[in-house]
Amino acid sequence: MSQEATLTQQSRVAVRKEAAGQFSRLQSAALRAAGTVVFVLAWEGAVRSGIVDRLFLAPPSAIAETIWELAGAGTLWTHILETLRATLIGFAAGTLVGVLLGFALGLMPRIGALLSPFVTTMNSMPRIALAPLFVLWFGIGLTSRVVLVFSLVVFIVLTNTMAGTQSVDGDFLRLSRLLNAKRRDIILKVVLPSTVPWIFAAMRLSFAYALAGAVVGEMFLGQRGLGYLIVAGSGVFNISQIFAALVITVCIAYVLDSAAGLLERNLLKWRPKELAR
Amino acid sequence: MQPDIEQTPLGEAVTGGPAAIALRRLTQTFRSPKGESFDAIADIDLDVADGEFVAIVGPSGCGKSTLLNIVSGILPPTRGEVSVKDIPVTGVRDDIGYMPARDLLLPWRTVEHNVEFPLEIQRRLSPAERRQRAHELLAAVGLSGFERYYPHALSQGMKQRVAIARTFATRPDVLLMDEPFSALDAQTRVVVQDLFLTIWEAEHRTVVLITHDVTEAVALADRVVVMSPRPGTIRSVYDIALPRPRSVEQLLFEEPRYQRYLQRIWRDLQH
Numbered sequence: 001m002s003q004e005a006t007l008t009q010q011s012r013v014a015v016r017k018e019a020a021g022q023f024s025r026l027q028s029a030a031l032r033a034a035g036t037v038v039f040v041l042a043w044e045g046a047v048r049s050g051i052v053d054r055l056f057l058a059p060p061s062a063i064a065e066t067i068w069e070l071a072g073a074g075t076l077w078t079h080i081l082e083t084l085r086a087t088l089i090g091f092a093a094g095t096l097v098g099v100l101l102g103f104a105l106g107l108m109p110r111i112g113a114l115l116s117p118f119v120t121t122m123n124s125m126p127r128i129a130l131a132p133l134f135v136l137w138f139g140i141g142l143t144s145r146v147v148l149v150f151s152l153v154v155f156i157v158l159t160n161t162m163a164g165t166q167s168v169d170g171d172f173l174r175l176s177r178l179l180n181a182k183r184r185d186i187i188l189k190v191v192l193p194s195t196v197p198w199i200f201a202a203m204r205l206s207f208a209y210a211l212a213g214a215v216v217g218e219m220f221l222g223q224r225g226l227g228y229l230i231v232a233g234s235g236v237f238n239i240s241q242i243f244a245a246l247v248i249t250v251c252i253a254y255v256l257d258s259a260a261g262l263l264e265r266n267l268l269k270w271r272p273k274e275l276a277r
Numbered sequence: 278m279q280p281d282i283e284q285t286p287l288g289e290a291v292t293g294g295p296a297a298i299a300l301r302r303l304t305q306t307f308r309s310p311k312g313e314s315f316d317a318i319a320d321i322d323l324d325v326a327d328g329e330f331v332a333i334v335g336p337s338g339c340g341k342s343t344l345l346n347i348v349s350g351i352l353p354p355t356r357g358e359v360s361v362k363d364i365p366v367t368g369v370r371d372d373i374g375y376m377p378a379r380d381l382l383l384p385w386r387t388v389e390h391n392v393e394f395p396l397e398i399q400r401r402l403s404p405a406e407r408r409q410r411a412h413e414l415l416a417a418v419g420l421s422g423f424e425r426y427y428p429h430a431l432s433q434g435m436k437q438r439v440a441i442a443r444t445f446a447t448r449p450d451v452l453l454m455d456e457p458f459s460a461l462d463a464q465t466r467v468v469v470q471d472l473f474l475t476i477w478e479a480e481h482r483t484v485v486l487i488t489h490d491v492t493e494a495v496a497l498a499d500r501v502v503v504m505s506p507r508p509g510t511i512r513s514v515y516d517i518a519l520p521r522p523r524s525v526e527q528l529l530f531e532e533p534r535y536q537r538y539l540q541r542i543w544r545d546l547q548h
């Protein structure tokens with residue numbers, strides 16, 4: 001009886017909290033939209049009134065027009081797909097290898113000790129600067145760009161996964177040992193789940209690098225892609241084409257990051273709301 | 278007519294029958310950071326009868342947790358012998374259960390999955406039977422309706438009740454508890470203690486409970502063992518002749534003998 005009372009009370013509180021959460025989400029969405037509109041209008045105004053030179057900054061209207069033209073000519077999709085291809089292949093491979101190596105290094109201290117100097121060195125190296133080397137090794141095709149993206153992603157994911165495996169609450173491990181758990185069970189049922197948030201954080205962080213890597217790669221060595229649009233635009237002083245490519249890049253990053261956030265919230269719904277961002 | 282307070286001969290089980298736990302001249306030597314070795318516990322002899330509830334009290338650092346770790350099989354003693362159910366303890370065993378002070382619920386598992394965790398680890402029962410056992414135990418600790426909650430949405434008292442359910446899930450013959458209720462506020466503690474007593478009276482496992490709280494020791498146990506400061510030895514043992522089934526709440530306010538036990542043991546702890 002009293003049990004039921006507490007339960008309904010609790011769920012009611014939960015429902016109220018939920019409603020409050022949705023309200024504030026709506027509010028913040030409205031605020032974001034308003035902020036964007038003001039920013040775009042100010043930008044447009046600054047360029048039109050001549051405060052900023054058209055040679056250096058394209059007004060939003062011109063950028064939109066360029067995007068429209070590129071889309072109409074049918075080339076826009078080719079460029080976007082080219083960038084997405086290198087980004088996603090490199091990102092997926094980097095994440096997979098990073099997670100596997102991260103677990104191996106984190107769970108096998110000897111291998112970890114052996115490889116950690118190498119990992120630290122690679123991680124502190126500006127890998128974008130390796131792009132010319134990759135061209136030398138892999139040619140100017142897709143492979144070079146995928147390798148560049150991979151090299152950016154893999155070490156971020158690796159170091160985070162490794163840190164995650166080592167940050168498992170020691171008392172959880174003690175409890176498992178007191179239950180006579182096999183090493184395999186401890187890894188699968190305790191270490192792996194507590195490392196998942198670390199892997200997610202690393203994936204979201206490294207995705208931004210992956211996209212940047214793909215675009216920069218195309219600037220060096222592409223005939224297609226958003227990076228190519230930027231270089232081609234700057235070659236002929238087509239400022240609005242540069243900005244069009246940048247805007248599209250940002251949009252891709254935003255859409256994919258939002259999707260990742262949604263997925264993360266669903267997979268990690270065991271975390272307290274204050275932590276799930 | 279029995280005397281009010283009985284101090285039994287050191288370490289001997291009062292309830293006859295086979296000893297569920299037998300400790301013989303148990304000694305644990307540790308090394309301090311400076312490299313000197315010292316005895317955390319020295320020459321402990323103790324028998325706990327089958328189905329008996331023993332509480333151990335003693336000053337901080339006297340080796341209570343060390344003793345429990347040895348019995349659990351996770352810490353091999355420097356000297357001496359431990360056997361549980363007449364089998365020497367040489368490592369962690371499935372028939373010995375352990376409940377720590379922290380609830381240690383896995384945050385990514387729902388309440389029911391947390392209770393099933395030990396059964397999964399020990400490959401016992403089918404998934405459906407595990408689920409059923411978990412639900413029975415959760416009902417016993419008053420948490421029906423919370424099976425699908427994640428731990429972060431529970432109060433501390435509820436978490437500790439889930440931890441109790443998890444501890445009983447494997448039906449261990451011997452239950453070792455290291456200050457299991459210490460994280461709770463005074464009011465919640467009494468509720469959870471009573472709940473634990475109810476389950477214990479139904480399942481009747483052998484229990485060794487460590488606590489800082491003399492009121493808890495007297496209210497719950499059949500015998501209270503008082504340990505001396507480091508190196509921990511057994512100073513005295515008290516037989517608690519309070520009737521069962523007990524209610525902690527009633528004892529606190531209505532039982533004069535309870536108060537006298539408290540005084541005696543409290544004084545014993547002071548010197």
Ligand SMILES: Nc1ncnc2c1ncn2[C@@H]1O[C@H](COP(=O)(O)OP(=O)(O)OP(=O)(O)O)[C@@H](O)[C@H]1O
Nearest residue numbers: 307308309317336337338339340341342343344507
């Ligand atoms: N692994 C260890 N290595 C070295 N010394 C240890 C180790 N474990 C415990 N000790 C020491 O043994 C002594 C007893 O520790 P123990 O944890 O058993 O005390 P306790 O009675 O449980 O104390 P409390 O009531 O505060 O929990 C302490 O002095 C502690 O520093």
Ligand SMILES: [Mg+2]
Nearest residue numbers: 341342343455
């Ligand atoms: Mg202790």
